[in-house]
Amino acid sequence: MGVRSRAFxxxxxxxxxxxxxxIWSCCIAAALVAFLQPHKIFPAHDALEADxxxxxxxxxxxxxxxxxxxxxxxxxxxxxxxxxxxxxxxQSAPLYGRELARATAAVPVVAAVMATVCYWIAQxxxxxxxxxxxxxxxxxxxxxxxxxxxxATLRRGxxxxxxxxxxxxxxxxxxxxxxxxxxxxxxxxxLGHYPDAIGVATELAFCFIAGFLALRQxxxxxxxxxxxxxx
Amino acid sequence: MRDAAFxxxxxxxxxxxxxxxxxxxxxxxxxxxxxxxxxxxxxACGGVKxxxxxxxVDGFDPKLQPxxxxxxxxxxxxxxxxxxFDSFERYVDYRAALWSLDPASALARGRRLLAKxxxxxxxxxxxxxxALLADPKLLVLDRPLAAFAPQMLAVARGRAIFSTHASxxxxxxxx
Numbered sequence: 229m230g231v232r233s234r235a236f237x238x239x240x241x242x243x244x245x246x247x248x249x250x251i252w253s254c255c256i257a258a259a260l261v262a263f264l265q266p267h268k269i270f271p272a273h274d275a276l277e278a279d280x281x282x283x284x285x286x287x288x289x290x291x292x293x294x295x296x297x298x299x300x301x302x303x304x305x306x307x308x309x310x311x312x313x314x315x316x317x318x319q320s321a322p323l324y325g326r327e328l329a330r331a332t333a334a335v336p337v338v339a340a341v342m343a344t345v346c347y348w349i350a351q352x353x354x355x356x357x358x359x360x361x362x363x364x365x366x367x368x369x370x371x372x373x374x375x376x377x378x379x380a381t382l383r384r385g386x387x388x389x390x391x392x393x394x395x396x397x398x399x400x401x402x403x404x405x406x407x408x409x410x411x412x413x414x415x416x417x418x419l420g421h422y423p424d425a426i427g428v429a430t431e432l433a434f435c436f437i438a439g440f441l442a443l444r445q446x447x448x449x450x451x452x453x454x455x456x457x458x459x
Numbered sequence: 460m461r462d463a464a465f466x467x468x469x470x471x472x473x474x475x476x477x478x479x480x481x482x483x484x485x486x487x488x489x490x491x492x493x494x495x496x497x498x499x500x501x502x503a504c505g506g507v508k509x510x511x512x513x514x515x516v517d518g519f520d521p522k523l524q525p526x527x528x529x530x531x532x533x534x535x536x537x538x539x540x541x542x543x544f545d546s547f548e549r550y551v552d553y554r555a556a557l558w559s560l561d562p563a564s565a566l567a568r569g570r571r572l573l574a575k576x577x578x579x580x581x582x583x584x585x586x587x588x589x590a591l592l593a594d595p596k597l598l599v600l601d602r603p604l605a606a607f608a609p610q611m612l613a614v615a616r617g618r619a620i621f622s623t624h625a626s627x628x629x630x631x632x633x634x
Contacts, residue, residue: 238556242544313538317589320506320534321557322526451525454507456467457497 235323239331242314243305244338250304251339254297258290258343262350265289276411283407283427286358290347290366291406295399298340298374299392305332306381315455325451332450333378333443340374341367361428362406368435369402375442382449384458398438406431462512465498473498475512480597480619485612487622487633493602496623497537500601503621504532517596530558533590537602540582547573547585554589565592575614579607587611597621605632 244251269285272278306315318328348363373395380391409427465473473495480486490496501507502514505521505528514521516528544550548566555565569588576584583604590598591614598615600622612620612633624630 234556235559238553242553313536313540313586316501316506316534316536316538317554318557320501320504320529320532322529322559323557324526452508454465455501456465456472456507457494459494 232327235321235327236331236334239318239328240334240338243311243332243335246311246314247301247304247335247339250301251342254301254339254343255346258294258297258347259350261293262289262347263354265351267351267354267356280407280411283362283424284403286362287366287369287403287406289351290344290363291369291399291403294340294344294347294366294370295373295396297343298336298370299377299395301339302336302374302377302395303381303392305336305378319453319455325449325453326444326447329378329443329447329450333375333446336374336378337371340370344370361424365402365406365428365431368432368439369399369406372402372435372439372442373398375439375446378446379442379449382446382453398435402431402435402438405434460503460509460512460514463502463509463514464511465502465507466510473502477512478621480621482596482619483617485620485622485634487624487630489624489627489630493537493625496602496625500534500537500599500621500623503623504534504597504599505529506534530593531595532597532599533593533595535586535590535598535600535603540585544585547581550585550589551592554592558593560592568592572614576610579610583607583611587614591615599623600633602629603633605629608632 267285269282272281305311318332344363344367348358348366351358376398377392377395380388380395383391406427409430410424460479461477462475463473463477464471464475473490476488476499478486478488488499490499498507502509503516505516505519505525508522517531519527519531521528540550544553547569551566551569552562554560555562569592572588572591573584576587579587587600595618597619598621600611600620602625603611603622605628622630622633624633
């Protein structure tokens with residue numbers, strides 16, 4: 229294992245161990261909500277409305293609830309007594325901001341992915357079989373909003389809330405793209421067999437770009453970050 | 460460091476501070492509050508960038524060469540060791556990975572240092588051992604306990620030591 233990957237693995241292991249209860253709680257909460265959420269798809273007047281309602285029901289639960297869990301786990305990465313010494317040790321280690329950012333981002337992403345998988349399994353076990361594509365879409369949305377929320381951990385006051393708001397908006401935009409992007413015009417003839425193609429492609433592209441920019445920005449902010457105690 | 464100060468949102472959290480520590484020297488300084496002491500310790504090892512004044516760690520500027528500074532300074536936080544490190548081996552492995560040290564030789568060195576810290580509670584001994592694993596030239600301690608000063612100073616002998624304290628009595632034990 230290379231020098232940098234050793235540091236990455238050590239940080240991820242230590243943080244996963246520190247947050248194992250939070251991660252298991254997220255998984256259990258996701259599974260419970262997946263069992264309890266109403267799975268009924270209401271009757272529609274036409275094919276387009278039926279399509280939109282079905283997509284919405286498939287995606288809304290996992291994308292919004294697991295996105296919320298991802299944001300919460302991201303916010304617990306910094307601050308609090310439990311993480312304070314890990315933070316200080318990692319900040320005092322000879323690592324670059326981007327290396328530290330990747331390692332610390334991996335933990336909430338792992339938690340969010342686990343919660344989404346639990347949600348999907350529980351939903352399937354409850355007799356609701358959504359299309360597998362929507363699992364991938366939910367996962368992309370959850371990862372993007374979690375990565376955006378990480379920047380909130382380095383800020384205080386109004387700017388902290390602003391980043392939390394942007395993370396929530398990321399989930400909402402991803403949902404709107406996945407559900408409604410195909411409804412704005414006819415699907416090109418070449419994509420006739422893939423009626424969801426535009427929605428799927430735009431949602432994945434949006435989540436990739438948002439997640440990539442968020443991680444870059446988090447790395448740069450972490451390099452400038454001063455771990456000053458609040459009190 | 461010369462007139463190094465830390466301000467946030469216009470408020471001076473650490474007043475301008477001037478000090479120079481040579482090899483083998485020791486400085487224990489008391490500050491007006493625990494927060495000021497914590498920030499001063501972080502500033503001294505390059506963990507927090509000074510808002511004004513100049514600060515060099517063995518000739519390196521923490522603002523421009525943070526990773527070089529962090530290789531020279533070992534930092535012992537005031538915060539207690541997280542419970543996740545239920546074994547010494549696990550803790551040393553974590554620290555060795557962050558400082559790119561060979562795990563086997565880091566563990567051997569860690570055990571030698573720990574043996575010298577007999578009587579010091581592991582919550583205080585492990586962080587000191589962790590800070591000394593990379594053999595830093597400068598050791599910075601944030602509000603260390605006065606009760607363990609003799610044992611901890613004996614282990615860190617030979618290097619520059621800067622400790623910050625929230626009371627003059629604690630600083631006197633480390634001076």
